[in-house]
Amino acid sequence: MKLIYTILLCVLVMPAASANELPDLGDVSATVLSPLQEQAIANQIMRDVMRSNQVVSDPEIVDYIQSLGYRLAANGPEKRQQFNFFVVQDNTINAFAMPGGVIGVHTGLILAANNESELAGVIGHEIGHVVQRHLARMLAQQKQDTILNIASLGLALLAARSNPQLGSGAMAAASAGAVQKQLDYTREHEREADRVGLQILDNAGFDTRGMPDFFNTMLKSSRFVDGSAPSFLRTHPLTTERISDVRNRVESMPYRQVQDSQEFQYVRAKLRAGYGSASQAVVYFQETLRERRYTNEAAEQYGLGLAMMRNNNMEGAAKQVEWLRKNAARHPYIETLAANLLVAQRNSGQAGKLYAQALNQFPNHRALIYGYAEHFLALRQPDKALALIQEKQPAYPDDPYFYELMSQAYTAQGKNMLRHQAQGEAYFRRYNLQGALEQMDLAAKSGDGDFYQQSIVEARLNQLKQMALEPKKEGFFN
């Protein structure tokens, strides 16, 4: 079955690519990029994103921003556009769209949003830039070397920020800045993105006032935080006309009272618990709880639990879990916190029981699946880890971490071919074609698989080689 699937995949992928015209990046006289050119750029950017240590990898935060992003995109005017949403560990208030529908959201933006509709308003605005093809149109006017620059420097700024002492990082940042200048949005773009964003907000069932309200939130924060404007305002100029234009549109739209999702509240509390030093985070939540400065008590108690755990106060954190179990609705985030706490306390017996119970109730919660698989690997039970991953993987076929866990399990079992094959699939899903190719080559040469496994690996190796030979045709840069 798996062999057929792999071969089918080749058949499906190859003709589809050759049926299209070759995306000749040398000829960009067209007014927009072709879908394959955009895909190549998006893949390159995502590869840098995946490598950057400034991108949040916490599966609960990742899944939250993706489900919010896809919900908004699904309510937009362009259903065929691909999107990738991710969170950048950066406490400035910003969000940005890159070619290929890649949208980054700063942690600072999530923390600054007073409600979910405000956050959704900014993401809707970025989706507006993508579906109006502002970047694709600006890129189409650039020379090929600039496009390559944009693709390879897309996230260079992130790298430069995490390694400020690196000269090359600073250089990359400088040229990324120059590239960014060529791609600054015009007022016309801003108006279009606002218009599309508002419609998306409305269609998706959010409060459209979220958009103008967040303009105010940003203006206020620029007055109170070190006097400088949030970076969002530099790339998306906010004029008084723009504000009144959006306010006027909102007036004509239906009024809607919208409750924030519990996930929004918990994700914000989690980010807040990771902000500043651990002891400062504990004090922050203790004060908001004591002074009752919150809109959602469960989220505050959850944040306090996370902050206490971060501060190595496991007993305190366990009390928080108790409070949440008694007073808040059952939620997979709470179960994940409880299980992580047991792991940190080295109580693997209880942790295993809890993972099994929680996954019964929340069978596809990635953080629980990760935790349970890691639990089995720590107990040197690779067969159980593999059984779990193989059961859960169909819901997340593009998740590289599932393959990394499998690779660890096969390593523990001493199975070399399967270990390299899984690692190759992980690299492929981290947009690292070269790494995938090397691992698949090692798998093919390892010689400890049966005939059936060997044919799967060889078919996949040939497919990857084809991709490496004609990267542009396959939506990759070299």
Ligand SMILES: [Zn+2]
């Ligand atoms: Zn904008």
